[in-house]
Amino acid sequence: MRGHLILIEGLDRSGKTTQTQILHNAIPSSSLIKFPDRSTNIGTIINQYLTDHNFSLSDQAAHLLFSANRWELAASIEDQLQAGHTVIMDRYIYSGIAYSLAKSETSSSPEMASVEWLYAPDRGLPKPDVTIFLTLDIAEMAARKSWGEERYEQTKFQEVVKRCFLKVLDPHADPSVVIVDVNKLGIDEVASKIWTVVEERQLHQQTEVPLARLS
Ligand code: T5A
Numbered sequence: 001m002r003g004h005l006i007l008i009e010g011l012d013r014s015g016k017t018t019q020t021q022i023l024h025n026a027i028p029s030s031s032l033i034k035f036p037d038r039s040t041n042i043g044t045i046i047n048q049y050l051t052d053h054n055f056s057l058s059d060q061a062a063h064l065l066f067s068a069n070r071w072e073l074a075a076s077i078e079d080q081l082q083a084g085h086t087v088i089m090d091r092y093i094y095s096g097i098a099y100s101l102a103k104s105e106t107s108s109s110p111e112m113a114s115v116e117w118l119y120a121p122d123r124g125l126p127k128p129d130v131t132i133f134l135t136l137d138i139a140e141m142a143a144r145k146s147w148g149e150e151r152y153e154q155t156k157f158q159e160v161v162k163r164c165f166l167k168v169l170d171p172h173a174d175p176s177v178v179i180v181d182v183n184k185l186g187i188d189e190v191a192s193k194i195w196t197v198v199e200e201r202q203l204h205q206q207t208e209v210p211l212a213r214l215s
Contacts, residue, residue: 001084001207003086003206004204004207005086005126005211006086007091008091008132009131009132009134009169010135011138012150013144014135014182016091018190019187023088023195026195026204030086032088034090035091042072043069049151051150058109059100059103059112060109060112063112068121077126081211092131094165097115097119098164098168099152100118101115101167101168102164123213124215127212132178132197135165135182138155139155142155178197180197
């Protein structure tokens with residue numbers, strides 16, 4: 001028996017931190033992991049990249065660092081799942097693909113336009129049992145607290161990121177994907193929508209189904 005791997009993805013300020021914390025409080029002995037994990041060696045570089053506009057990295061290097069950051073925690077995620085704990089994640093590979101793919105509209109690097117290239121470094125990582133994508137209008141997002149401080153928090157770019165997320169997260173192609181529209185919903189209303197998904201799929205309980213990998 002193992003625990004389930006629950007992923008909450010979404011645009012900047014869509015409420016992922018708030019909602020993963022609520023879920024963590026609701027599921028006993030669950031653990032919470034946020035990507036990027038800015039506390040590791042690689043995460044320190046990522047943090048500088050996101051917060052210091054004078055710190056430059058090639059698009060390819062930035063993409064690979066976000067993936068390396070996930071690999072830094074992969075063994076620990078797997079250990080926790082195998083020990084029977086539910087693991088709740090705030091962002092993961094789909095953020096990696098969507099933000100890099102969005103750069104292809106302004107970047108001359110052909111790699112940024114190739115989903116295959118962007119996906120490749122994450123192959124082999126644990127696959128979430130569910131991916132809940134929180135989507136909202138860009139205007140509502142930009143009105144939220146502290147908007148605009150980090151590198152990617154620009155309304156035009158976020159429009160493109162939203163399109164890219166919806167390109168890679170298709171509930172018809174992958175039934176583990178759930179899209180939750182959080183426009184005009186308060187924190188408790190969003191939490192209740194997420195909890196409905198968790199209960200319906202029994203994600204707060206352990207399972208005998210072997211852990212899948214991103215392939
Ligand atoms: N990135 C990330 C990549 O490019 N590649 C990758 O592989 C990965 C993993 C940082 C950046 O890194 C990029 C994407 C990002 O641009 P981050 O640290 O997750 O990633 O940054 P944010 O998404 O900006 O994280 P935030 O913590 O700022 O936003 P959250 O978690 O979505 O939102 P949250 O919960 O902190 O809420 C933001 C505000 O809104 C309020 C909250 O109280 C808070 O003030 N709020 C609501 N207000 C009204 N109604 C609701 N329903 C609300 N829910 C929350």
